């Protein structure tokens with residue numbers, strides 16, 4: 663268990679919608695049975711998210727175990743997102759687009775530095791660190807396997823190359839996730855502008871808890 667992790671002071675998410683401006687973040691504590699809807703308001707925008715179990719935040723979402731369980735690179739309706747202890751965390755109730763980056767990882771100043779030669783850019787990692795701090799969690803334990811990049815479109819070529827291309831979401835497309843346990847969730851409206859992941863134009867996203 664995480665040291666002195668006090669669940670009595672958790673501010674549980676209330677039902678309602680929030681519009682995240684471009685590059686903004688949102689931290690949530692979800693009760694089992696609540697649903698989380700991520701809506702791409704204008705289309706072609708990525709939302710990175712991480713999650714941990716409230717019962718033990720050291721049990722994290724795992725993109726790898728989720729891929730292994732589904733035998734697929736993408737999520738789809740009916741699929742389950744698993745933790746790194748292979749316990750169910752979310753069920754995909756609805757998925758209008760069906761294309762997500764399940765390789766793990768998030769944009770950061772580090773990856774932008776080696777890929778694009780730019781320094782000190784604001785990335786999803788900065789947002790996710792802010793989310794974890796707001797929730798009182800240890801941000802040093804965030805790891806790349808813990809992250810799914812919703813609507814991010816990566817082509818896995820037959821010759822082994824990976825290529826980031828523009829998302830195919832249209833305005834209003836959403837994914838709906840049902841929490842299968844009490845969960846901490848960190849969301850980052852992806853700020854990346856150095857590759858096609860947000861079609862070079864970052865836009866708002868809506869987050870709805872029900």
Ligand SMILES: [Zn+2]
Nearest residue numbers: 769786852853
């Ligand atoms: Zn990002």
